[in-house]
Amino acid sequence: MAVPGAFLVPILLLLLLCGLGPYLVAARDQSEVECVVFNEEYMTCTWGNSETLTANYSLYYWYENRSPVVECKHYLQDRGIRFGCHFNQSEIIQFQPFRVLVNASLGGRTLKIPSERMELQDLVKPGTPVNLTIHNMSSNQLQLTWTSPYPKAQCLEHAVKYKSNKDTGWTEHQVKGDTFSFPSVDYEKYYTFYVRSKINSYCGSTKLWSEWSVPVVWGSNSTSKGAVESSNHTLSVTAGAPATLREHSPYKNSYVGV
Numbered sequence: 001m002a003v004p005g006a007f008l009v010p011i012l013l014l015l016l017l018c019g020l021g022p023y024l025v026a027a028r029d030q031s032e033v034e035c036v037v038f039n040e041e042y043m044t045c046t047w048g049n050s051e052t053l054t055a056n057y058s059l060y061y062w063y064e065n066r067s068p069v070v071e072c073k074h075y076l077q078d079r080g081i082r083f084g085c086h087f088n089q090s091e092i093i094q095f096q097p098f099r100v101l102v103n104a105s106l107g108g109r110t111l112k113i114p115s116e117r118m119e120l121q122d123l124v125k126p127g128t129p130v131n132l133t134i135h136n137m138s139s140n141q142l143q144l145t146w147t148s149p150y151p152k153a154q155c156l157e158h159a160v161k162y163k164s165n166k167d168t169g170w171t172e173h174q175v176k177g178d179t180f181s182f183p184s185v186d187y188e189k190y191y192t193f194y195v196r197s198k199i200n201s202y203c204g205s206t207k208l209w210s211e212w213s214v215p216v217v218w219g220s221n222s223t224s225k226g227a228v229e230s231s232n233h234t235l236s237v238t239a240g241a242p243a244t245l246r247e248h249s250p251y252k253n254s255y256v257g258v
Helices: 005-029
Strands: 034-038 042-046 058-063 075-078 081-088 097-106 109-113 130-136 142-147 156-164 171-175 179-182 190-199 216-219 234-237
Touching: 058 081, 130 190, 130 216, 142 190, 156 179, 171 179, 179 190
Parallel strands: none
Antiparallel strands: 034 042, 042 081, 058 097, 075 081, 097 109, 130 142, 130 234, 142 179, 156 171, 156 190, 190 216
C-alpha cells in the first residue's frame, strides 16, 4: 500500500532526530571534486567546505596505466574538517588521464563524492601577469608590455581590457604575444589597463583565466595643470607595489598605480 505524502514529512523529521540526518545532509550537500593546477607549481583538489561537510573524507588518486592508487599526502582542512588535497609539483603529471576517489565512512556507511576522469593540462590556471609597462611610442600611440610567471610563454594567450575616465564600459582585446599596441590616445583623458592570461589551444583545453593584473593608469590626471606633453617615457607596475616612473620622465605626477 502506498504511503500518503502527508506522512513523509514526520517520518523524515524522525530520521533526523534519530541520528540519520548526517547521511541525508552528506548525500545532498556534496559537490563534485574540482581540481586546479596553479601555474604548474602545485595543484589543489577540493570538494566542499567545513560548512557543508559532515564527515572527514579521504582522497585517493592514480594515473591510468601508470601508477598505483595513492592517498593524499597533504590534506586541506578547516576547523578539523578536510575539504581538499594539496599536490606538490612532483606529483603532477600532464597528458596522463588522472582519476580521484573521495570517500568517507559515517556510522558504518560509505559516502562518496563523484568525480570524473581528468586531464591535468586542461586544468592549468596561469599566474597573474606582472611588470606591466607602458611605453609612449609617439605623440598618440602607446605600447603596453608585461611578463608572466608561467614558465611556458609560448603556451599563453592574453586578454587586455582598458577604458578611459570618460568611458562607461571596458573594451577587451585578445592578444597572442606579450605586447599590446594602443594606436590613438586622447591627452585630455587617462586610461586604465589590465591584463590576464590563459593556456592557449596548442597546450591544453581550458577556460581557466589567471586573475586580472594590478592595473596601470596612463594619462592626464584631472588635477594636473595643462595637457601632457609629448615625450618618450615608461611606467612600470609590479603586483603588490605602487606604480613608479623612471626618474628621467617629466610626467611623474600624471601616472597612478591603483
